[in-house]
Amino acid sequence: MAQPLLQLQKRTMALAGLVMMIYLIFHMITNLSFFTESIFNRFYDWYSHGFVRWPLLVVVIVALFIHVKAAVRIRKVNARARTVDYKKQDKFKIPASLVTVSIVFLLIFIVVHIFQILLFDDNNLYEEVVTLFQSHWMVLFYLAGLFVLTMHLQHSLANVLQTLGKSTATYSTLVWTGTLLLTTGFASVPVYIYVVMS
Numbered sequence: 001m002a003q004p005l006l007q008l009q010k011r012t013m014a015l016a017g018l019v020m021m022i023y024l025i026f027h028m029i030t031n032l033s034f035f036t037e038s039i040f041n042r043f044y045d046w047y048s049h050g051f052v053r054w055p056l057l058v059v060v061i062v063a064l065f066i067h068v069k070a071a072v073r074i075r076k077v078n079a080r081a082r083t084v085d086y087k088k089q090d091k092f093k094i095p096a097s098l099v100t101v102s103i104v105f106l107l108i109f110i111v112v113h114i115f116q117i118l119l120f121d122d123n124n125l126y127e128e129v130v131t132l133f134q135s136h137w138m139v140l141f142y143l144a145g146l147f148v149l150t151m152h153l154q155h156s157l158a159n160v161l162q163t164l165g166k167s168t169a170t171y172s173t174l175v176w177t178g179t180l181l182l183t184t185g186f187a188s189v190p191v192y193i194y195v196v197m198s
């Protein structure tokens with residue numbers, strides 16, 4: 001693939017990632033309404049029965065598809081170009097196969113989550129979420145998904161910032177803080193249900 005085309009793929013991937021990131025921040029904040037049942041019910045009643053849910057779901061799925069497709073293409077090009085592996089490796093370099101497995105797991109996690117939500121009774125969402133996280137397997141599955149999401153966001157945001165010439169310790173701390181705030185916010189719901197409500 002010619003260099004300008006590769007750059008275009010990278011930009012497309014980053015843009016699709018940004019769309020999903022905005023959705024994730026919105027989703028995490030609205031999830032926190034779980035801690036006040038009446039607000040959660042009022043919000044999701046408006047969200048599920050109005051004109052927001054379906055267009056937003058389409059945008060997220062299209063963004064996910066574009067992001068994954070561009071990532072696969074870039075990976076193929078890089079693998080073809082790198083006939084000899086880097087000589088000097090990072091001290092804590094994670095094996096490429098493990099990275100692939102974790103990304104595939106993240107994808108499976110997102111698809112399973114969307115299907116679970118689609119099978120929920122919209123008129124009983126709060127109880128459906130509570131029932132889901134009574135299962136320790138489901139809590140483990142979600143925590144594993146969130147762990148991989150944390151690693152993926154940290155790694156990709158650090159890469160984007162490095163490309164923009166911003167790779168100081170301050171930026172690294174900002175990325176870690178933002179990522180951990182996001183995923184801890186998500187994790188608080190299953191953990192609370194399992195520990196306090198079960």
Ligand code: HEM
Nearest residue numbers: 031048053057060110113114117118129142186187189190
């Ligand atoms: C433990 C954390 C999470 C909980 C408790 C949770 C809960 C929910 C709930 C209650 C909905 C229903 C909203 C609706 O009626 O549409 C939903 C939808 C959705 N969630 Fe999550 N979520 C979590 C994490 C995530 C993560 C990490 C992602 C993506 C990486 C994600 C992606 C989605 C998507 C795409 C939808 C839309 C499905 C639809 O509208 O039918 N969620 N989630």
